[in-house]
Amino acid sequence: MESRNDMHVPMIDVGMTRSGVVSRRGMLKQLAAGAAAAGAATLGWRDLMMARADELRARGKSMILLWMDGGPSQYESFNPKIGSKYQGPAKAISTKLPGIEFAEYWPRTAQSLDKIALIRSMTSNESVHDRAIALVRTGYPPSVSIRYPTFGSVVARDRFDPHLDLPSFVRIGKPRIATRDVDAGVLGAKYASFNINHPGSLPSNVRPTVDEKTLRRRLNLASTFDGEFQSAATKDLVQEKRDLYARTEQFVLSPRLGVFDLEDEPQQIRDEYGQTEFGQGCLLARRLVEQGVSFIEVISTGGRNDAGWDTHNNGFRDNPPLCRETDQAYPALLHDLERRGLLEDTLVVWMGEFGRTPKIKPDGGRDHYAKGWLTAFSGAGVRGGQVIGATDKDGLDVRDRPVEVQDLFVTFCHVLGLDTHDEYIAANERPIKLVEGGTLIRELFS
Amino acid sequence: MLVMVSLTAAPIQAADPSRPITSAELDELILDGMQESDLQPVVADEQFLRRASLDLIGRPPLPEEFHRFMESQAPDKRDAVIDHLLDRSEFGAHWANYWRDTISFRVPPPELTFLDYGLLQGWLAEQFNSNRSWDEVTRAILTATGKVKENPAATFVGYHQGNSVKLGAETARIFLGIQLQCAECHDHPYESYEREDFHRLAAFFARTKGELGKVQDGTGTVVSDRGKGEYAMANAMDASAKGTSMLPTLMTGEGLPLGKPDMARRQRLANLITLPDNPWFAKAYVNRIWAKLMGRGFYEPVDDMGEFKDQVLPHVHTALTAHFIATGYDVKDLFRLILSTSAYQRRLPSSGSEDDMLAAGTTARRLRGDVLFDSLVVATGLPDITPPKVAATKAFRFPPPPKSTRDLVVDAFAADPSLPEEEQPRTMSQAMFLMNNSQLQEQINASPGSGTQLSKVLSEHPENKTAVEHLFLQVLARRPTEKELEIAVAHIDRVGNRGDAFEDLLWSLINTVEFTTKR
Structure with a gap:
């Protein structure tokens, strides 16, 4: 468990606040050592800004992960195999990209493919849910000895700023099966996600039960008693508590908490995303990006049962509504982000833990399959309107450009400005790199 | 290859390592090489009682337990209360x-x-x-x-x-x-x-x-x-x-x-x-218990006593280990021995003291989830409510078990006991729980019909001063200082409404550092 900031050695550490404003003091402090060493002490503020503009931009980027919990079928989504015996009744439709077809349940996403780089050649060795979720959410193979953190926590750790009044990692929606959840792991509660189980409502204990005036009066009184308690022996304890309570007070009384309330969003926009948990979750994700939250995860399960995208049975029945819900929200999110000028600084990733088998059961169910599954990237410098990799004509195997899970994580880090060689310290003084192995998926940015 | 971790030879050892030692002998060993004057004096009765109660039964003393202990004139009342606490099922x-x-x-x-x-x-x-x-x-x-x-x-x-x-x-x-x-x-x-x-x-x-x-x-x-x-x-x-x-x-x-x-x-x-000659077994247990009671283990983290790891007060560790083996690994005896020492009963050392000094006395520890829950029960009368179990259905096959009030506190204040004190997480969820949790806030209600513990205190103590004193007893297991009493009374006067003022007071006391700390 990491506890000391001095163990955290970021590539650069510029004081950028959650709303994207660079704190001059933080930056100068950081630069002092480096600049002196480089004999560049005469560089002015403006020069320094210019010198680090690229890194600064990267540091301000956010990520939204659209998590298709259970493993979506590639045949019923973005890699239909028309003419193959493995394709079910789902027909293909054309997309914005000539020659590229989607399953018919995705008309809106098909027309937004110009904003999406689709990878059709994902491969991994894990095709059991808990193991695959562990791999795809942490970038590390499942382990019984180390609880690797989910990527949002890694980002939260990198972006930690004690003076912010919003969390840096927010999760929207509940995982369909709680025991498979992957959390902050060895990084601990400090970097855990702030969980919104239902978009539009805040979790318990956030809203004070008394008015602001009363709360502040009580906080003052507690602080006065703490002052009485303070002695040479307890001054560190008192200071630590004051810091924590100052942050908490700022958060629970923040006018920015209104960001979690969707009521003030125009009805038309709410409808654009779809009046579903996932749709409104995507809308909330956009609102959080606007406020500078670094990492947001929106979970799609369809909500009707805990099978989610895990369509072993009744695939022909369950896939169309699951797809329709996502087809409404996903492109709406991309368009809305673009309209507001946020897409260039927001990486949007669509994925699940694996894909589904070519072989179909009589009712359209498909089992787990970790070859030729899908991920989709948008925003933050990703060139949309391209397809990377391919499977064979039946979708049995990857034919071109296999992409592995570690490659995804290297790419996330690249976009967000995290150094993959950066290490955090787990219990037993064991340093863990942000990502082990993997290479950047360069095509995304070409 | 055979690997042995050597038990460091002790500079001072109790006369016979196969014989149990006394608390006085243990204190002597701890003091070896230190001046008594460098160390903190022993705490007053009320602080001792809270400390011992938190360590042995996982909650602060109730007001009646406080009064009974304070009124006792017996010279060995600390030893007696240690025995009494060890006998409780808590x-x-x-x-x-x-x-x-x-x-x-x-x-x-x-x-x-x-x-x-x-x-x-x-x-x-x-x-x-x-x-x-x-x-x-x-x-x-x-x-x-x-x-x-x-x-x-x-x-x-x-x-x-x-x-x-x-x-x-x-x-x-x-x-x-x-x-x-x-x-x-x-x-x-x-x-x-x-x-x-x-x-x-x-x-x-x-x-x-x-x-x-x-x-x-x-x-x-x-x-x-x-x-x-x-x-x-x-x-x-x-x-x-x-x-x-x-x-x-x-x-x-x-x-x-x-x-x-x-x-x-x-x-x-x-x-x-x-086996008694296993070089780690007794040593590991003694290290954990010492860490939990004194705030710092001979080795930290407590589960990492490697050959090349730093160790404080090695001779004390050795003697305690020998004692534990000599008593046949007697669990209650070890608590009795340590709690009876002056070392355990000293006031907290100044922060920034040398490691040896810190190890020679008790240092502050934050309360873990279960202890904090039980402290809230004593302080506010918080009930432990478990919502009904959600039955599994065909559509939702794996509903998680419901969370009781205790579970909620334990979750928010969860801490791996094997990690050192400074690595225990301090999170905003913890602060938010104490500040805003609705179940807890329901207990911060002074109105006569509410049936809360607070309302009872107010009706039993029409005098504001005695009501404040009682509240301090219930929340912090001690009487307020003159200054604290002044602060409280001034607050009551300023707010005007008695009920509102006492709600503020109870809220504030459970949101102090002291309430969540063993000191």
Whole structure:
């Protein structure tokens, strides 16, 4: 468990606040050592800004992960195999990209493919849910000895700023099966996600039960008693508590908490995303990006049962509504982000833990399959309107450009400005790199 | 290779290491090389009572317990209250929580199962309350077999699902206080353990089988004998090559030949671990208890007593270890011994003191989840409410078990007991719980009809001063200072409305540092 900031050695550490404003003091402090060493002490503020503009931009980027919990079928989504015996009744439709077809349940996403780089050649060795979720959410193979953190926590750790009044990692929606959840792991509660189980409502204990005036009066009184308690022996304890309570007070009384309330969003926009948990979750994700939250995860399960995208049975029945819900929200999110000028600084990733088998059961169910599954990237410098990799004509195997899970994580880090060689310290003084192995998926940015 | 961790030779040792020592002798050892004047004086009665109550029964004293203790004129009243607390059933329950957390924090949550530790907790509580010796408890845990529901001691082995790698690592960590898991893949980078040491230990569990069973709370888990097989250490150079079969052997060099059934292996392991000449077993237990009581272990983290790790007050550690062995691993006796020392009863040292000074007295610790919940019960009358269980349906097959009020507090203030105090998380969720939680806030209600503890205090104490005094007793287990009384009375005058002012006071007191700290 990491506890000391001095163990955290970021590539650069510029004081950028959650709303994207660079704190001059933080930056100068950081630069002092480096600049002196480089004999560049005469560089002015403006020069320094210019010198680090690229890194600064990267540091301000956010990520939204659209998590298709259970493993979506590639045949019923973005890699239909028309003419193959493995394709079910789902027909293909054309997309914005000539020659590229989607399953018919995705008309809106098909027309937004110009904003999406689709990878059709994902491969991994894990095709059991808990193991695959562990791999795809942490970038590390499942382990019984180390609880690797989910990527949002890694980002939260990198972006930690004690003076912010919003969390840096927010999760929207509940995982369909709680025991498979992957959390902050060895990084601990400090970097855990702030969980919104239902978009539009805040979790318990956030809203004070008394008015602001009363709360502040009580906080003052507690602080006065703490002052009485303070002695040479307890001054560190008192200071630590004051810091924590100052942050908490700022958060629970923040006018920015209104960001979690969707009521003030125009009805038309709410409808654009779809009046579903996932749709409104995507809308909330956009609102959080606007406020500078670094990492947001929106979970799609369809909500009707805990099978989610895990369509072993009744695939022909369950896939169309699951797809329709996502087809409404996903492109709406991309368009809305673009309209507001946020897409260039927001990486949007669509994925699940694996894909589904070519072989179909009589009712359209498909089992787990970790070859030729899908991920989709948008925003933050990703060139949309391209397809990377391919499977064979039946979708049995990857034919071109296999992409592995570690490659995804290297790419996330690249976009967000995290150094993959950066290490955090787990219990037993064991340093863990942000990502082990993997290479950047360069095509995304070409 | 045989690896021994040397027990550092003590500069001062009690006359005969096979004879138990007294608290006075222990104090003398602690003081060796230090000036009494460098150390803090012993605390006053009220602070001692709160400290001892939190450590032994996991909650602060009730006002009536406070009064009884304060009014007693007996010269040995501190020793008497220690004995009294050790006799309460809350003693076993409190330390069972500690060990339950020590075990459960490192059990990976299995697929589709919400492991329930209630049975283990209850079983441990019985063992501690009946003062079963630590070697017996350990042997019971390591050799347990059958169904968790019928034999809760099987929880440790069962919930690790008989995984030999995990059981080897956790047995070393929990019962021997050493970290061997680094040696799973390579020789230990910072210690003299070799890769083989780890795998020979894991081999004791080669035939252990732990099957989770169908019940979703894990209590249907069955521990049994796999019936065949040996433990193979993978080839470090070539993972596809055949591994090497390992002889079940402890780092002391003792063990078993291949081919033995599961029970023979685990019994042998349990016996080897708990032999009086095992260099780690007693030392590890004493280190944990010392850390928990005094705020800092001889070694930190408590489960990492490697040969090259820093150790404070080694001679005290050695003497305590010898004492613990000489008493036959008597659990209650060790608490009695330590709590009776002046060292335990000293005031908190200044922050920034030298390590030895810190170790020679009690340092502050934040209260863990269960203790904090029980403190809230004393302070506010908070009830423990469990919502109805959500039944599994065809559509939603795996609903998580409902969370009681205690669970909510324990979750928010969860802390792995094996981590040092400074690594325990301090989070905004914790602050938000104490500031805003609706169940807790319902208790902060002064109106006469509310039936809260606060409303009763106000009706029983029409005088504001005595009501404030009573509130301090209930929340902080002490009387307010003159200054605090002044602050409180001034606040009541300023707010005007008595009820509102006392709601502020109760809220503020549970949101002080002192309330969440053992000091």
